[in-house]
Amino acid sequence: MTTQADINREIAELRGSGGPQPRRDYPPYRSSMLRYPTRDLHQVDPEGVELWAPCFGAADIDDHEADLTVQRSGEPLGERIVVTGRVLDGDGRPVRHQLVEIWQANASGRYWHQRDQHPAPLDPNFIGAGRCLTDGDGVYTFQTIKPGAYPWRNHDNAWRPAHIHFSLFGTDFTQRLVTQMYFPGDPLFDLDPIYQSVTDAKAREMLVASYDHSVTAPERSLGYRWDIILSGTHRTPLEES
Amino acid sequence: MSFAPGQTVGPFFHLGLPYEGGNLLVPAGHPDGVRLHGRVFDGQGAGVPDALIELWQADPSGQVPRATGSIRRDGYTFTGWGRTQTDGDGHYWFSTLLPGADPGRRPFFAVTVFARGLTDRLFTRAYLPGDEPDPLLDGLEPDRRVTLITTREERGLLFDIHLQGEGETVFLSYPRQAR
Ligand SMILES: [Fe+2]
Numbered sequence: 001m002t003t004q005a006d007i008n009r010e011i012a013e014l015r016g017s018g019g020p021q022p023r024r025d026y027p028p029y030r031s032s033m034l035r036y037p038t039r040d041l042h043q044v045d046p047e048g049v050e051l052w053a054p055c056f057g058a059a060d061i062d063d064h065e066a067d068l069t070v071q072r073s074g075e076p077l078g079e080r081i082v083v084t085g086r087v088l089d090g091d092g093r094p095v096r097h098q099l100v101e102i103w104q105a106n107a108s109g110r111y112w113h114q115r116d117q118h119p120a121p122l123d124p125n126f127i128g129a130g131r132c133l134t135d136g137d138g139v140y141t142f143q144t145i146k147p148g149a150y151p152w153r154n155h156d157n158a159w160r161p162a163h164i165h166f167s168l169f170g171t172d173f174t175q176r177l178v179t180q181m182y183f184p185g186d187p188l189f190d191l192d193p194i195y196q197s198v199t200d201a202k203a204r205e206m207l208v209a210s211y212d213h214s215v216t217a218p219e220r221s222l223g224y225r226w227d228i229i230l231s232g233t234h235r236t237p238l239e240e241s
Numbered sequence: 242m243s244f245a246p247g248q249t250v251g252p253f254f255h256l257g258l259p260y261e262g263g264n265l266l267v268p269a270g271h272p273d274g275v276r277l278h279g280r281v282f283d284g285q286g287a288g289v290p291d292a293l294i295e296l297w298q299a300d301p302s303g304q305v306p307r308a309t310g311s312i313r314r315d316g317y318t319f320t321g322w323g324r325t326q327t328d329g330d331g332h333y334w335f336s337t338l339l340p341g342a343d344p345g346r347r348p349f350f351a352v353t354v355f356a357r358g359l360t361d362r363l364f365t366r367a368y369l370p371g372d373e374p375d376p377l378l379d380g381l382e383p384d385r386r387v388t389l390i391t392t393r394e395e396r397g398l399l400f401d402i403h404l405q406g407e408g409e410t411v412f413l414s415y416p417r418q419a420r
Contacts, residue, residue, distance in 0.1 A: 021246050021418075022360035029249075031358035034284040035404045041414035044377050048342060049297050049305050049351050050415070054322035057309030090244050090417060099312075103257025111253040129257040165251065167258060173297055173351050174415040178362055180248040197360045198246040206245045231244045232417035 002030075002155035004191055011196045020203035028193035030154050046234045050173045056099040056133060066132035068102075068144040076126035078107025078145035080221035083181070083209065086138045089170055090232030094138025101131040101167040102142060109148030109162075118150050143221065149188060161188035161195060168228060175230040182208045183224070247361035252291055254355065255326060259293065262314050264325035266296070266337035273301070276397030277350065277367065278334035281327050283358075284405030288331020292356035294402075296323045296335050299348065303341030339369065347373040349389075354402060354412075363412040367391050367400040377413075385411050 010028040017023065024036040069076055083102075087095040105111050105128060108120035112127045126145055134140050147162050163180040170176070182195065189195055189204075198204045206229070215223020250258070267274045277296070281289040298321050299305055306321030314320070319338060327333045342348040349366040368378065368390045378386050388410045391398035403410050 020243050022248065024360055026360055029358070029360065032249075032360060033358075034287075035289065035356060035358035036360070037363065037409055037412050038284075038405055039409055039411070042377075042381070042411050043414045043416065046415050048303075048346070048349075049299050049321070049340075052305045052307075054297055054311055054320065055307055055309045056311065059310055060312035101257055103253065105253075111256055113253040113256050115252055127256070165248075165254070165257060173353075174364070174418065176295075176353055176362060176364075177245060177247055178250050178355055179245055194249060194251075194360075197248070203243065203246050206243070207248070229244045231415075234415060234417060 004155060004157055007155050007158070007193060008191065011190075011193060014199055016199055018199035020198070020200045022197040023199060026193065026197040029197055046172065046174050051235050053098070053169045053171050053173055053175065057097070058133070060099070061131055061133060065130050066142050068126065068128060068130045068142065071127050072125040074125040076106065076145050077123050078126070080143070081146050082141065082143055082215050082217060082221050082223045083164065083226060084139065084141040084215055084223070085209075085226040085228060087134050087140060087168060087228050087230065088138060089175065089230050095134055095170050095230065096136055096138055098134050098169050098171070099131060100134060100140040101129075102144075102164050103129045104144065104147040104164040105150055107145050107148050109150035120148070120150070146183070146222075154193060159188055159191070161186040161192050166228070168230065170230040170233065172233050172235060174234060177228070177230055180207060181226050184208055184210060249357060249360050250293060250355040252357045254293055259324060259326045260312055264323055264333070264335045265314065266319065266321065266323045266335060268316055269336045271336065271338075273338055274336050275339055276334055277337055277391070277400060278332065278397065279399050279401040280331045281333065281354065281356070281402045282331060282404065286406070288327070288329075289356055289404065290327055290329045290331055292327040292331065292333070292354060294325055294327070294333045295353040296337065297321060297351040297353075298337065298340040299342065301338050301341045303343055303348070345373060347371055347375040347378065352400075352402075354404070356404070359404070363404075364414070365389065365402070365410055365412050367398070369398070381411060
């Protein structure tokens with residue numbers, strides 16, 4: 001069985017090798033081995049629908065879907081948190097009224113998912129999925145529970161740092177992003193092949209939220225701020241309507 | 242300006258992303274409906290049972306849909322966007338309409354692929370079979386070009402996606418994502 005020390009060595013060898021986006025071929029993340037494309041991506045100028053993103057609206061989503069603590073009859077266990085931030089495009093413009101989706105483990109590190117075999121308790125009051133639309137300033141806000149770290153089978157004694165999965169859209173198709181938000185100071189960062197698949201240290205830091213006491217709600221929940229910058233748009237201003 | 246890196250969707254995305262009716266851009270059985278379907282394969286030719294496919298397309302007249310309602314479909318509005326997960330064999334399917342394009346252009350579906358084991362999403366195009374010139378297709382070697390062209394079937398279109406190895410699908414990047 002591959003040990004954490006083996007993985008650490010592999011991670012160290014690839015550090016800094018891949019630029020600001022994750023390496024697609026990243027052997028320390030074992031399940032990537034048969035799934036990453038071996039050919040270079042083919043660069044193309046976007047056209048037609050690729051210059052636009054799908055539209056979502058109030059009819060698609062209920063307000064309460066942004067509060068993961070009220071989806072069941074009782075209060076979920078764990079540390080209540082607020083996660084908020086702005087979605088910006090690559091030119092610093094807010095992405096307005098666009099869909100943000102999240103999913104996560106519960107406070108014990110267990111997903112509400114049949115394939116999660118981690119023997120930590122499910123919480124009948126926490127499912128762990130939410131969505132919202134950004135507001136007119138590109139701001140999203142979720143009320144949730146701080147997820148726990150969890151073990152996985154990548155190697156012996158492999159553990160994922162606590163994270164929330166995020167799915168984001170921009171104003172054109174090419175900006176689509178699915179990523180993970182982490183919590184500051186996690187001791188598992190250096191050991192995690194998924195986090196480290198982004199081999200550039202500065203780029204990795206973009207995935208870490210910051211604690212923000214101004215977001216913390218008195219007597220209620222701790223606040224985290226995480227702004228998300230998408231890639232640039234390809235439409236010219238004339239095409240904006 | 243640098244932008245946030247992607248991360249894999251992991252094995253538990255079913256909790257947050259797929260939703261009922263996500264693959265039904267038009268109701269199954271719609272008179273003009275077609276089935277766009279296929280399998281996602283790994284580098285050893287095995288079906289990928291934990292992939293997620295998103296579809297984004299023009300309407301049959303070539304217009305880009307601007308209507309909301311892809312998550313809660315009303316059964317009438319064509320939003321042009323859908324999402325579905327692969328099954329245990331790596332198979333996915335959408336019920337949709339054929340996309341149009343500007344005159345003289347080759348229509349295509351814009352496709353995004355996510356999976357456990359993929360550190361980042363992949364973009365590709367699924368073209369309708371046809372003869373129109375196309376800057377992307379015409380610039381590819383024939384064995385690469387065929388990976389982007391759907392196969393016409395009696396009731397729809399087949400589009401297999403090979404993540405790696407023989408017949409590897411051409412995946413795309415766009416200028417503003419240049420590393
Ligand atoms: Fe996860």
